[in-house]
Each structure stands twice: as C-alpha cells, then as structure tokens.
Amino acid sequence: MKRSFFQKHAIILIVYALILVLVVIGAFNSEHFLTLRNLTNVMRQAAYLGTAALGEMMVILIAGIDLSVGSLVKLCVLVSAILMDGDPDNVWMAVSLTLGLGLSVGLIHAFLINELNMSPFVVTFASLFILKGISLSITTKPIGRASRDFLMLYSEKIAGIYVIIFFFIILILMMMFLLNKTIFGKHIYAIGGNLSVAQLSGISVKRVRYGVYSLCSVLAAATGLLWLMRMGVGDPVIGNGLELNVIIAVVIGGTSLFGGRGTVIGVLGGVLLLTFTDNLLVILGVSQFYSGLIKGLIFVAAVSLYKMENR
16 A cells, blocks of 8 residues: 555654754743754754764665764864864865775775675774774874864854855755765665665675765764864864764664665754754753663654554
8 A cells, every 4th residue: 555645754754843842842941942043053063963974874774884983083083183283284184184084994894894794783883992992092182273264164154154054954965966866876775675686686785885884984074074173172072972873863863774764854853853852951951961861762762663654
C-alpha cells in the first residue's frame, strides 16, 4: 500500500513540531528567547553541530558509522591554531592543511574498511582513541592562536547574515543537491538500501565509501576551523562528546542507522532540536547535567518511532 506524505515523513514532522513546542515554551518563560540576538546565537551553534552532522549523515546513509568525529575536530582545532599562530599570512596554509588532514583521515578509514574488510565501527572506534591520544600528546591546555582577521569572521556578516550561518546555509544546499540531483547521491541511497543489489547493479561500492568517509572527515575538519574562529585558540576540550551529539542529531532527524533512508532537512531538524534544547535549558536555569538525559530520551524515542513506522 502506498504511504501518504505524512506517513513517509512522520519523524521529521514530529521533530519540527517539537522544535515549535520548545520555541513556545521559551517565549513564555523568557522575554529574551525570541530576540534576534538569541536566535542568531542558536543558529550559529547549530552550524557547528550541523556541519559535522551532515558529514555523519553521509556515512550512516550507506549503513556505516564514524565514531571519530569528535576526536578529529579536537585534533583539527589544535593543528589549525598551531599552524596559524596568530599570523594572517598563515591562514590559507593552516586552513588547507587542516582540511587535508581531515581528508587523509577519511581516506584511511575507507581504505581499512574497503581493502581490509574491517568493520566501520571497529575502524572509527579505534580512530576515536588514536586521534584523541595524538591531540592530548600535543597539549593538554590551550595552544596556538587564530589570526585577528580569521577570528573576526565569527562576527562578520555577508548580506546581513553571519558568515558562519551563511556557510551553513550554503552547505545545506550543496548537500541537498549532492544527494538528490547527482549519480553519487543515488548510489549512496542504493548502497544503504540494499548492498547486494547495488553491487549487482554495477555500483562501485568501494568508490562511494571512499567518497562519503572522506567527506565526513573533511566536514569534521571544517567544524574544527569553525571552532577556532570562535575560540581563538586551540583548546583540547573542544570535540568532547561531539560524536554522540552528531549521531543523535542524525538519527532523530529520521536517518536510519541501517542505511538507505534520510534527508538533509531531517538532519537539520535534529540539529535544531538539540540546539534549541540546550539553549532553553540555559534560559530556564536548568542544570546542563540534564542535557545528556534529555538527549538520550529523545534518541530512544526517535529510534522507537522509526521502528513503529517501518513495521
């Protein structure tokens, strides 16, 4: 039986309904919640989580996983801060090498999964600890610094929109085009939907894996650069627990952990739901220790809804 639009997109609709509920609660409890300043801060926060989440989504769509995102962000923050060292002449070199580092990590992940037939969980779980270990061997305290011009990008605007938000909007549009309008995007959904059928159809599964794992790690590196833009120094605390928040955002946005199903709009909803939740907790004066509990409950609810939807 053909399902209706509401049946197909039930989880996404519920997520955006919950966001609306949070907005109403925030508006009634604080006169500052719906101010342009607060909403702008929420969107900038969403850009950090969202950039990494969109990369994770690509991996999960082919029934993979990347647990190393948080550790890679941490390492990239440190590397970019050290390379930049406050010198504006080093900005492009630091940005290029940091993105190159992300690309290298993604290619290594894909190589181990493709050529050595290792589990994505095992590869990226090991990478989580390796990258974190490298970061902490470099420093356990803030190090390096962003150039003044790079740091000012955090408050810079393009056509009245903050650079970080503008970047995130462009990224969303690019990812939507990639997944919906390109052969590569169709192959991603095909592999996640049924690996055997995809192979029999002549799709180069290995090539697609190289692509999605590389993209995931490059976006994690970009997230590290965004954090440096905000913090101004390489802080080894950045990235802690990010991999879990990223996976939660992707899943509650309707992306199946088994692959083959998910949308950019859904992931955006998951990112906004988590970001608004954190923002509302701060405004209401609720301890941040409850944040993890709330996110865990949201995650369980999302997975339960997905299973009910696919019975």
